[in-house]
Each structure stands twice: as structure tokens, then as C-alpha cells.
Amino acid sequence: MSPPLKGTLLAALGVLSFSGTLPATAFALRGFDPYMVAIGRAAVAALIAGLCLLLARVPLLPPRSLLGSYVVIALSVVFGFPLFSGLALDAGASVSHAAVVVGLLPAATAVCAVLRAGERPRPLFWVASAAGAVSVTVFTLSRGDGRLAVADLLMLAALLCAAVGYTEGGRLARDTPGWRVISYALVVAAPVSVPVTVALAVVTPMHPTTGAVAGFAYVAVVSMFLGFIPWYAGLALGGIARAGQTQLLQPLISLLLAWLLLAERLEVATLAGALAVLVCVAATQRARA
Structure with a gap:
């Protein structure tokens, strides 16, 4: 199996894992404070990472x-994305709504990678990126009576954090195994x-139901x-663009899981928004590759 193909398959495995994050967060919020979910998950993962090391x-x-780079990863994907996405769901955003906003993540990651690596993609890349941003904005405004809700702003902050962390982690994974990249970031944040x-755990209420x-x-x-283990390894082997x-x-x-696990309705506007973002992001990836 060629390295690019192997990298793509590993990245797909990582994406499959991440797709359950928003539905799982929604379940966790039914029994735990959003700050406990965001910070607690990092603490548990840090213990696992330390043991693996x-x-x-x-x-x-x-x-x-490389400590500065790991601090960036810790602030963005260890703390930033979990905290902002959890607060967005706690503020009333549905998993389906959040999934559409997060759909812009590949384009945001590509933009960060371009800025970080000094690449010069074709004009189509910037046009498609802008179109994706417009699609997400139109979707959120249409769902929020013409204005951005607090939950939307929180999801956009989560999106930016994930893009920065993915870019920095993918860059480090070229020289360091993917599992060590995320392990070091978790240990730095510990x-x-x-x-x-x-x-x-002492000051917030907890209702630890099975779900x-x-x-x-x-x-x-x-x-x-x-x-993150197959994700960072996939980015290193297959290249961030591919x-x-x-x-x-x-x-x-994520939309399918929200429908199956949380019984959220898949409205036409939501599906249309997701497909519009998907088309724009596909264009950015094609232009950049």
C-alpha cells in the first residue's frame, strides 16, 4: 500500500472517531457541567497519554x-475546541446545527496550513473558502432570525481552534509519531x-447517568x-491537502449520528446547508492539492 493511500485511510479512521464527538458531548452534558466535560476529558486523556509514554x-x-508548538496544540484542541463546542451545545445549539458549522473545518484547516507553511494556492482556493464561509453564515443567520446567536459564535471559535491545532499537529507529525504528538500536548496541558x-468535580453538580x-x-x-493517533499519522503520510x-x-x-442517537430531525435547510458547505470545502481541497 502506497504511503499516500495509507495516510488517507488513517485520516479517514480519525475522522470517523471525531464524527461522534458532538453527539457524545451532547450525552455527556446531560449529566455533567460543560466545563467539567471540556476540562475533564483532557485530564483523563492526559493520564492515558502519560501511561503510554x-x-x-x-x-x-x-x-x-518544540514546547511552543505543543502549547499551541494544547490551547487549541485540548482546551479550545472542547470548551467552545461544549458551551455552544449547552447554550442551545443542536448537534445537527453544530455539525454544519464544523463542516467548514477542512477549509479552515487548509487556510491555516497555507498561512503556516507559506504555500501559494490557486485563486480558486480563496474563492471556495470564502464561499464556504458565506454558506455557513447564511445558514446560521437563517436559523437565528437574521442574527448570530451566542452558540454560533462559540462554534466558530471552536472551529478556529480545531483548525489551528490540526495544522500545528499535522506539521509536527512529519517528524514525530502521531500518538506522541497528541500525548505531549495532553501532558503539557496536564x-x-x-x-x-x-x-x-467538587464544586459542580453531577448526575452520572449511563448515557x-x-x-x-x-x-x-x-x-x-x-x-488523534490515526489522524495525525494520516496527515503526515498522506499530506495535509490530500x-x-x-x-x-x-x-x-455527525448528522446521521444525531438522527440515530439523539432523534434530532434532519430538516431540509440543515441538509442543504451541509451539502453547500461540503461542495465549497471539496473545491478548496481540490484547488490546494
């Missing part, structure tokens, strides 16, 4: 020269995530750790 007999901390989680615990376990183990195209599947899978 110890068993592999590799350093527990990244090289000092001095904050672990004590804050302990404090939140809430299962949702929390998914976002902590799969979304925060296991999913392997990143697998993200086109994420909003559609």
Missing part, C-alpha cells in the same frame, strides 16, 4: 525547542487540566486521544 519508554515531555478537573458517563468516556478516550479531504465526511456522519 511511560510504557513506550520515551521522554514524558517534548523537546524544549498541570492545568488535572487540578481544574479535581476542583470542578452521560458513556458520552464523557467517548470524548475523553476516543475524541481526545485515540482519534488526507484532509477525508474531513468532508465528518458533518454527514
Whole structure:
């Protein structure tokens, strides 16, 4: 199997894992405070990551020269995306609505990668990226009586965080195994995530139903750790441009899971918004590749 094809398949596995994040977060919020879900998942994943590093007999901390990059990953995908997306769902956004906004993630990631790597894509890339942003804006305004709701702004912040973290992690994964990239980011974040989680466990109300615990376990183990292993490895092997195209599947899978697991209605406007974003993002990936 060629490295590009292997990279694409690994990235697709990561996307499949991430597609369950929003539905699992919605379940977790039924029993836990949104801050507990966001920070607690990072603390649990940090313990798993630290154990994996110890068993592999590799350093527990990244090289000092790369510490800044790992801080960026920690702030963006360890803390930023979980916190903003969880607050958006807690503020009233449905999983289906959030999935459409997150559908713009491949284009946002590509823009960050272009800016970070100094690439010069064709004009079509920028046109398609702008069209995708317009599609998401029109969708959110149509669902919010002509204005952006707080939940929409929170999801946009989550989108930006994920794009930055994916770009930086994909860049580091060219020289460092993907599992070590996310492990180091989690360990770097642990001095904050672990004590804050302990404090939140004391001061916030918890109703640990089966569904809430299962949702929390998914976002902590799969979304925060296991999913990043094939994802970063896929970006490194297949290239961010090619392997990143697998993200086109994420909003559609998330919509399907929201319908199956949460009984959310798949309205025509939601499907139309998701497909419009998908077309625009596909154009950005094609132009950039």
C-alpha cells in the first residue's frame, strides 16, 4: 500500500472517531457541567497519554525547542475546541446545527496550513473558502432570525481552534509519531487540566447517568486521544491537502449520528446547508492539492 493511500485511510479512521464527538458531548452534558466535560476529558486523556509514554519508554515531555508548538496544540484542541463546542451545545445549539458549522473545518484547516507553511494556492482556493464561509453564515443567520446567536459564535471559535491545532499537529507529525504528538500536548496541558478537573468535580453538580458517563468516556478516550493517533499519522503520510479531504465526511456522519442517537430531525435547510458547505470545502481541497 502506497504511503499516500495509507495516510488517507488513517485520516479517514480519525475522522470517523471525531464524527461522534458532538453527539457524545451532547450525552455527556446531560449529566455533567460543560466545563467539567471540556476540562475533564483532557485530564483523563492526559493520564492515558502519560501511561503510554511511560510504557513506550520515551521522554514524558517534548523537546524544549518544540514546547511552543505543543502549547499551541494544547490551547487549541485540548482546551479550545472542547470548551467552545461544549458551551455552544449547552447554550442551545443542536448537534445537527453544530455539525454544519464544523463542516467548514477542512477549509479552515487548509487556510491555516497555507498561512503556516507559506504555500501559494490557486485563486480558486480563496474563492471556495470564502464561499464556504458565506454558506455557513447564511445558514446560521437563517436559523437565528437574521442574527448570530451566542452558540454560533462559540462554534466558530471552536472551529478556529480545531483548525489551528490540526495544522500545528499535522506539521509536527512529519517528524514525530502521531500518538506522541497528541500525548505531549495532553501532558503539557496536564498541570492545568488535572487540578481544574479535581476542583470542578467538587464544586459542580453531577448526575452520572449511563448515557452521560458513556458520552464523557467517548470524548475523553476516543475524541481526545485515540482519534488523534490515526489522524495525525494520516496527515503526515498522506499530506495535509490530500488526507484532509477525508474531513468532508465528518458533518454527514455527525448528522446521521444525531438522527440515530439523539432523534434530532434532519430538516431540509440543515441538509442543504451541509451539502453547500461540503461542495465549497471539496473545491478548496481540490484547488490546494
